[in-house]
Amino acid sequence: MDVRRIVVVGGGTAGTATALALRKAGFEVGVYEAHPDSAEDIGAFLTLASNGMRALAQVDASPAVTAIGFPLTGMRVLDASGAELAQVPLGEAGDPLLQYRCLRRGELSTALQAEAERRGIRIRHGARLASVEEGRDTVTARFTDGSTASGDLLIGADGLSSTVRRHITPTARPGYAGQYVFYGYTTRAPLTARTESARITMVRGSAVTFGYAVSPEGETYWFARVSGEQLAADEIAHGTPAHWHDLLLPLLRKDVTPAADIVAATAEQILVTNATEIPLGTPWRSGRTLLIGDAAHAASPATGQGASMALEDSVILAKSLRDAPDAPSALSLYETLRRPRVEHNITVSGTISRGGHPAPRPGTGQGAPAPRPGEDELIRLLEWDSDIWTTNTPGSGKPAADSTS
Ligand SMILES: Cc1cc2nc3c(=O)[nH]c(=O)nc-3n(C[C@H](O)[C@H](O)[C@H](O)COP(=O)(O)OP(=O)(O)OC[C@H]3O[C@@H](n4cnc5c(N)ncnc54)[C@H](O)[C@@H]3O)c2cc1C
Incomplete structure (x- = not known):
């Protein structure tokens, strides 16, 4: 399966960031967004954590996002009596590009969409996916207005109520x-x-x-x-x-x-x-179709990581498709690298939302019910110039020392 042309369904955080990353990796990409404009959900705000900001930096989108919202460099915790329990720095507070950022959700989509369009990526607004048809050599998105878009791969970045997810796994429900x-x-x-x-x-x-x-x-x-x-x-x-x-x-x-x-x-x-x-273990792939972002792994908002996880997805997917010898290997590698981390987030966030405390992982004292990449490993995975295939596939043939380009 050769992949050059990629159809991205959904122009939110995951879809637009993935389009930026895929374009940077040399793929032909088009984004199809249901809403007629980009101002959906202007009512909600979110925080991008340092890991999400790091992913944005890898696709050269920091200037577009640091132009909106405002930075958060510290967190204060109060108890029910108003007494201060703690005051801690947040993430990589000393680096203006990696500081946490608080912004309106709609502003983030608008900024990323404008950046994608500035780089020549076509975003079609008002294109609501109705169904997905998988052929032997292509996959076709069929929209509610009767129009279609075909590619070698279709990425479902259509959020919590994903239509693409219904195509892959009709019974999975958030x-x-x-x-x-x-x-x-x-x-x-x-x-x-x-x-x-x-x-x-x-x-x-x-x-x-x-x-x-x-x-x-x-x-x-x-x-x-x-x-x-x-x-x-x-x-x-x-x-x-x-x-x-x-x-x-x-x-x-x-x-x-x-x-x-x-x-x-x-x-x-x-x-x-x-x-x-999203229930743990929900399938993400079938044939030429893959889910990313909330469509694949929406978590409760307690850890505040949904958008940052979507941004990580975009870089790791584009690098996997860029570096793996073929598309099926790339999609397998992507899932192997992503599933433990995003499912860990679903579990921890869900535990907090249900009023519990994340179970400590033996020997670490930290809440971590599932394995996940450590901070250093994540930095290495996101680093744009490192070869994600050779460094994560034992016996892939290329020595790791040759892995930077
Ligand atoms: C109220 C709220 C607060 C949140 N707070 C935080 C926070 O503080 N920190 C954090 O990191 N995350 C937060 N999140 C989560 C975060 O917004 C998501 O995890 C993140 O936006 C995921 O992006 P996404 O692109 O996968 O999904 P979305 O942002 O939902 O984007 C999906 C896109 O697909 C489009 N679409 C849907 N169906 C179709 C279709 N059939 N055809 C074409 N297009 C379609 C939608 O219009 C939308 O633009 C919050 C979420 C909500 C709802």
């Missing part, structure tokens, strides 16, 4: 992870909450896990994670800020922290989602 999550913004937070700078504050409340960070412009970004039965789709779709205040404020007022006042000051739209996760 499951509820035990918490629903609120996201909001306010410029009217009390002054004490606004004097923070480049720092996220996590509040371990008695009923709610709360987090907030303040942008340089003085806007407070906050989230609240609440354990319980999942919310009905109808309630999520029609809930007003007043309705969410009624639900959240009594839970937050039990504690003496800034959380309740921040939420009370939020008069604008509040976004609410049920935290969901």
Whole structure:
């Protein structure tokens, strides 16, 4: 199976970053995005961790992303009485390109899409995938408007409710992870909450896990994670800020922290989602089709790693296709390298969302129920110029010393 032309379905974090990486590796790539524009989900924000920022740097996309959002260099932890439990630096706080970054989800997609288009990658908006047809030599995406796109490989980067996943594994469904999550913004937070700078504050409340960070412009970004039965789709779709205040404020007022006042000051739209996760072991591949990002391994938001994991996917997939002797070997290598790490994240994040503590791995004292690459190994895997095939395939023939180009 020879791969030159690649169809990417989904123009979110995973799809656009993968298009950038594949183009850099020399492939012909087109992105097909359902939404007519890129401003979907402007309501939610996320943090890109240092590992995600490192992946972006490998595809030369740091300038596009550091132009938006704001950096986070430290984290403060408060208990339910408002007492400070800890203050720690976040990730690679000293490196402006690798610092954690807080940004709106829609802004990230828009920035990555603009960067892809600037590099000549075609992004077709309004192309909603209906079905996938696998042929012997090609794979074809069929869109709801009747148009089609064919390639040697189709990458499903179409998120949590992936249509591509239904083609690969019709019975796999994301499951509820035990918490629903609120996201909001306010410029009217009390002054004490606004004097923070480049720092996220996590509040371990008695009923709610709360987090907030303040942008340089003085806007407070906050989230609240609440354990319980999942919310009905109808309630999520029609809930007003007043309705969410009624639900959240009594839970937050039990504690003496800034959380309740921040939420009370939020008069604008509040976004609410049920935290969901993909079951471990969900198949990612069939024939000429592969899932990446949330479509393959969405996790509950507790570890805040979903977007960063999607960015790691993009670099490791492009390097695998670039360096392996053939596409089936590349896809196998990709899955071997990625599955332990992303499933570890699903497990740890799900455990936190369900109110547990990640089980310590014997001898390390750290939560790690499944094996995963260590930090040094991850850096090596992401490093664009290292040959991912020879360094990860014993007996591949090429000595590791020849592996940089
Ligand atoms: C509310 C919320 C908060 C989050 N907070 C964090 C955080 O703090 N840190 C973090 O790292 N991650 C966070 N995440 C997770 C993070 O957003 C995702 O893990 C990340 O965006 C994954 O990117 P993706 O491209 O795989 O999926 P998505 O960003 O969902 O992109 C999928 C894209 O596919 C398109 N699409 C869907 N169906 C079709 C179709 N049939 N045809 C064509 N296109 C289609 C969609 O329109 C979308 O643009 C959060 C997620 C949510 C929902």
